[in-house]
Amino acid sequence: MQTHEIRQRFLDHFERAGHTVVPSASLISEDPTLLFTVAGMVPFKPYFLGQSTPPFPRATSVQKCVRTLDIDNVGITTRHNTFFQMAGNFSFGDYFKAGAIQHAWTLLTGSLADGGYGLDPDRLWVTVFEKDDESVQLWQEIAGLPAERIQKMGMADNFWSMGVPGPCGPCSEIYYDRGPSFGPDGGPLASDERYLEVWNLVFMQDMRGESSGLGGSHAADFDILGPLPSQNIDTGLGVERMALVLQDVDNVYETDLLRPIISRMEELSGRTYGQDPQADIRMRVIADHSRSATLLIGDGVTPGNEGRGYVLRRLVRRTVRAARLIGVTEPVIGTLFGVVRDLMSPSYPELATDFARIEKIGVTEEKAFLRTIASGTKLFAVAEQETKAEGATVLPGATAFTLHDTQGFPIDLTLEMAAEAGLTVDVAGFTRLMEEQKTRARADAKARKGSLADLSVYRGLLADGPTRFTGYSELVSEGIVTGLLVDGALVDTAAEGQVIELVLDQTPLYAESGGQDSDAGWIVGPHGRAEVLDVQKVDRKLTVHRVRVTDGELVAGSTVTAHVDPEWRLGARQAHSGTHVVHAALRQVLGPQALQAGSYNKPGYLRLDFSFDTALTAAMRSEIEEVSNRAIRADLGVRVVYGTQAEAAAMGAIALFGETYDDTVRIVEIGGPWSVELCGGTHVEHSSQIGPLALTSESSVGSGLRRVEAVVGFEAFQHLAAERALVHQVAGLLKVPAAEVPGRIETLTERLRQVEKELAAVRAAQLTGSAAAMVDGATRVGAVDLVAAALPEGTSAADVRTLATDLKNRMSGRPAVVALFAPSADAVAFVVAVTAPAVQLGVKAGDLVKAFVPQVGGRGGGKPDMAQGGGSNPAGVPAAIAELRSVLGDDRA
Template sequence: MQTHEIRRRFLDHFERAGHTVVPSASLISQDATVLFTIAGMAPFKPYFLGQSTPPFPRATSVQKCVRTGDIDNVGVTTRHNTFFQMAGNFSFGDYFKAGAIEHAWTLLTSSLADGGYGLDPDRLWVTVYESDDEAERLWQEIAGLPAERIQRRGMADNFWSMGVPGPCGPCSEIYYDRGPEYGIEGGPVADEDRYLEVWNLVFMQDMRGESDGSGKGDFPILGPLPQQNIDTGLGVERLAFLLQGVDNVYETDLLRPIIASMEQLSGKKYGGGDHQADVRFRVIADHSRSGMMLIGDGVTPGNEGRGYVLRRLLRRAVRSARLLGVTEPVMPTLMSIVRDLMSPSYPELATDYERIEKVAATEEKAFLRTIASGSKLFDVAAADLATQHVTTLPGATAFTLHDTQGFPIDLTLEMAAEAGLTVDVAGFERLMKEQKDRARADAKARKGGFADLSEYRRLLDQGATEFTGYSELQTEARIRGLLRDGVPVPAAHEGEEIELVLDRTPLYAESGGQDSDAGTIVGAHGAAEVLDVQKVDRKLVVHRVRITDGEFTTGAQVLAKVDPEWRLGARQAHSGTHVVHAALRQVLGPEALQSGSYNKPGYLRLDFAWDQALSAATRSELEEVANRAVRQDLPVRVLYGSMQEAQAMGAIALFGETYDDTVRIVEIGGPWSVELCGGTHVEHSSQIGPVAITAESSVGSGLRRVEAAVGIEAFHRLVAERTLVSQLASTLKVQPAELPGRIETLLDKLKSAEKELAGLRAAALGNVAGTLAGGAIDVAGVALVAATAPEGTAAGDLRTLASDVRGRLGDRPGVVALFAPAHASVPFAVAVNQGGIARGLAAGELAKAVLPLIEGRGGGKKDLAQGAGTRPDRIPEAIDALRAALLTAAG
């Protein structure tokens, strides 16, 4: 049975059983404590936590998931994947243990003709929590399982929680016996390779407390939940390899074709007895699929967060291909194969393929350049080791190559072997562990319990806040709730900052990149300034206000008013963002998709997928297209429809955003700009006013940012630039049009003067070098020059001067130590010539005699060392110490 069919049967089964089919949420997690969606229940977490009321009593989904905690084990074993699909069914206070068990057993064991998976009931085992007598009884009554195929396990295996205070409960796992060829008898407690877990049923019934840190089951059970819930997870990929009769997930229909393509490119065979080659084949299959799914959901390669994970996945795939002997780019081939395999379930991968492929191919090109630059650094390090007759590359060097150049350790190992070197792997792994420990500590610091949103939920249960701001700037409303730090209060008085919830509001809550509205709320007995407006659960609008007069009480009638000037600027900026986005796609192509934005009155910023800086000509063209759209007075139309209708119109959805069943579509100039958007907009493009591009920059690999001033702010900027040009022209006594030529002439003169000055400085330093070299003294057969450089010698010139003096000492062994005292620092340089090196002298070692006396830091190699201290008064003592160290070393 093909994987797509497994998905379809699961959803059909539960839809027939009265479940609402919920599409997969984005892989970009809405939970700030994790980067990616890591479980099928993640989109439903607010319902389980009681933060919001579920819109349906039961649901089902097949959720895209990515877990990267075991990324280093991917490929090494056949059990680990980064991307996987978790099918689940969920009940929110509806059915409980009996219903969950019946639904699962029916689907697994029903015949193919009846829509089931046709698994042999006699090969199914289950585990239950050690004290869950009810679950064991239900398995016997509903499924007819004999007692010997029901095993009890402790909290570590069969009790579920989110890892923080919140809902928890026992679970029951379903296993399939693959047969004696896969391991020993005895059920899941004896061998989880033979007995493969396919489905986990979580009976969410209790609330847990804070952990005391001693172990997995170290938290108290505070009591039962207000309602009992069901959360289940069936591993689609695991079930696929069972139903397809193969040994593991890498042999299934959605991964084996990727491996086959790499067999053709590399000329090597998967499963041919070369374990390392098999590992690389599996890494390529897993990571290329995960990479495509992440790019499809809007992640772009970067140096931190989600972007770093994606970069690592793509680069590990490219690296593995190179280690298989493939030298040509592989991402275009891999992405096309993954598209064909996954698009039957995720059609957006096909429609958005051009952008996805470009992001992956661009990252591959960047990595190949990294390999080239990393190879140069490796060659320098290897050559330095050779001069020192050392055959082990330090772990710190391997870590630097990995951390700063993205250079994989296995490539370092391979190149080291080719150079006749070994690598201090233990040292490398120690530094990697320290880095991971720091990251883990940071993640732990950010992770905590969930905020108490029960009061917000109570308010939301009274109904969503009605937003009236699309059609009016003033709305009469009733105060539904007053909260101080999330706790309800009956009244609030002048000077207090509180959260205020109305039944209706014209004030826009920050979302979709648009900043929240400014305004006021006025009642019969008080007035307040609106500081911020936010949404809870996308439906409840919460106003952060400062009471400026009188008092507010719950239930009072008020008038909520938007600052009209603020709203005008906000509308201009948000519509301007859409115009700039459309202009980008017109100038650069459809792959220049927005991946984030922010706008407020007078200002907009837009991030978009692109792999190179925009030239001055391109920026001018972008600005021209945007302002022509403004001048054409294009109509701005707002429509409402289903997501399918919006997609048929070509509407662009923002990555990471969540949309309701009915979406709002903003159209500017017909099909020229069509986006899903809940923001406030102008009615005609001419109302946007001028658009002035103010900046363009990189915000990560494959991601650029443009910033622009809009409306009156753009006009002010243009006026400021005009004033600046006028002032420059007046100062230089030329017409504005003549400024470029005049400035170029002045720059040429400045360069000539700087060149002449550099020549004079070099000549002066040369004279000083001759004088210093002539004053060399003999110390144990070594010519020593140890002196203070002339006053005014810059730290940057000190190294040049020391090298020049060293060169003037001739063939005799020589050491030069120069100091350049300043008010609070002592730059220094120590140089040793070839004769001195032959005598066993090293600049870096001699510098160590100087550093303690001047309380400095520094170091270097055999021929040159440099640094700086903080005690200029102790230079004479430092010179004496250097002379003593030289006597010892040379003697």
């Protein structure tokens, strides 16, 4: 049975059982405590936590998931994936243990003709929580399982919680016996290789307290505070593991959605999978990581140096590195992504429709990494030379860590190159530094996890229904105060001077979303008035106004009038419609791959991130600005329609990556098909109302990701007026017409460059001329001749190095040290050169630098014969020279 059919049978089974089929959420989790969606229950977490009311009593989904905790072990084990699909069924106060067990057993053991998986009941085992006798009885009554195939386990294995105070409960895991060739008899307690876990049923029935801090999130280090108001079900069936079972293969990498990737690597490498264990691991890494990277990019993640972007970058780079380790040196990402598209698009069609963008981002990152390998190889060569010059045979762990952390240089590559150079690597030191980094990352993650806001206070407000937004058609609306909150607690009144949260049954004030900033305005009640500071949404349904009471008091239950600042809203509409216009212009000028990857707009200002792998030329910027303003001048109609997501897709509507949309979506058209986007923001009625638009900047915000910023409306007029005034001022200073300013500046700049070159030549000649005198003035310090001097202010670092090299060469026949300092107003550059005879005596430039850098407040280093650096304390140069003399053995120091 193919994996796509396994997914569909699961959904069909539960839909027939009255469950609402919920599409997979994005891999980019809305949960602030998570980088990615890590489990099927994550999109339903607000319902389980009581933060919002579920719109259905029971649901089912097949959720895309990414887990990265064990990324270094991927490929080594044969049943773990970074990306995987978790099928689940969920009950929110509807059925409980008996229903969950019945649904699972029917699907697993039902015949293929009846829509089941057709598994042999005699090969299924279950585990239950050691105190959950009720589940034992239910498994025996419903499934007819004999007692010997029901095993009890403790809290570490069969008790579930989110790791923070909240819902928890026992769970029951279902295992499939793969047969004696995979391990000993005796059930899951005896072997988790032979007995493969395929489904976990979580029975949420209790509320847990704070952790004692003595154990992990699943350990018995918390108290059970009491039963939940309602009992819930959360289950998870691993689709890839079920494919392993139903396709009768040994591991997940031999299933239909991963083995073809390995087959392609066999073709590219000329190797055969199954002959070399090390090569097999690398092929599995390639299969896993290329699929994970494709899906992540598909959901809007772009490579970067932190967060999600760093995880994606690491996946792509590990893929490329693994390919090189099995002999494939040519680029592979485009080919691999193409295989993933063909395999996964039947379930995720957006991988095919958006493949041009996905491939471009992946290929761009691969090219960047190949350049990194080239530059890292050069840095490794320097480290190798320094290690050997010191007579050592072990590359320091700090060096390997620096290559890894700053250059993205994999440790396995460092180990391989070190071996080729006859060196070993201080792996223990490298591992210690990596662990310190991971500890810091875990601490950050824990801090984020602990900061999860308690939104349960809004549950009752949400139960009364969502806030109705009236602001599309009016700027003033009456509404009833359904809630006043101070420090998260409901209150009856709020007095003058207090900053509170206020909830209305309807409001014209726009809550920040979709890149648009929240509205400004005020709220007037029968007893007081408040200034609106911010407007946010809770669970995308409840509008919460953060206000400051400026007069009198506000009273819960009273009728108030909410006002939107009309000037603010006008600017906001101009900016948001301007964002759509710029996006359409980008796609027209740069091509369809220039897709929006994020935006922010507020009155008069817009910022838009988009996929593109090179900086925009001046001509490109000019054309984008011209296309935008021509569209504005054309007075294009702006039309808003509503429809299903399928209807929006048929219209060619563009959806923002990572955004969550309802079943019915709002579609904003500007100029018909020229610009069609899903958007909940406020917009102008005609493009001419946007006013002038001026691009103000263009920059890089990550690999394959660019950002443009612009001003619109009156702010654009102010920007252009300021630039015009600046041009007139410069023209006045240069005493030329404004049109001749660029030419005159170019002439002056060229003249300045020439003067600087002449001055540099004069300085260099002066320094060279002083070299002989400096050699003659060398003093004997210990066993060497020393030349130590502060050079004239303005001497460049390059001139310092040139002079130091010249002096060293002039004194090459004797033990000598040259130390030159070039101070400026707030910094100092320095170079230390040591002749070969002095190096033979044990004098090393790097050691000398380390001795005196504290005096100049700096850092530096280098080879035994030459080291350099800089500092921030030029006044410390005399003390640095004194310290240098002392280290060399000057009795007078």
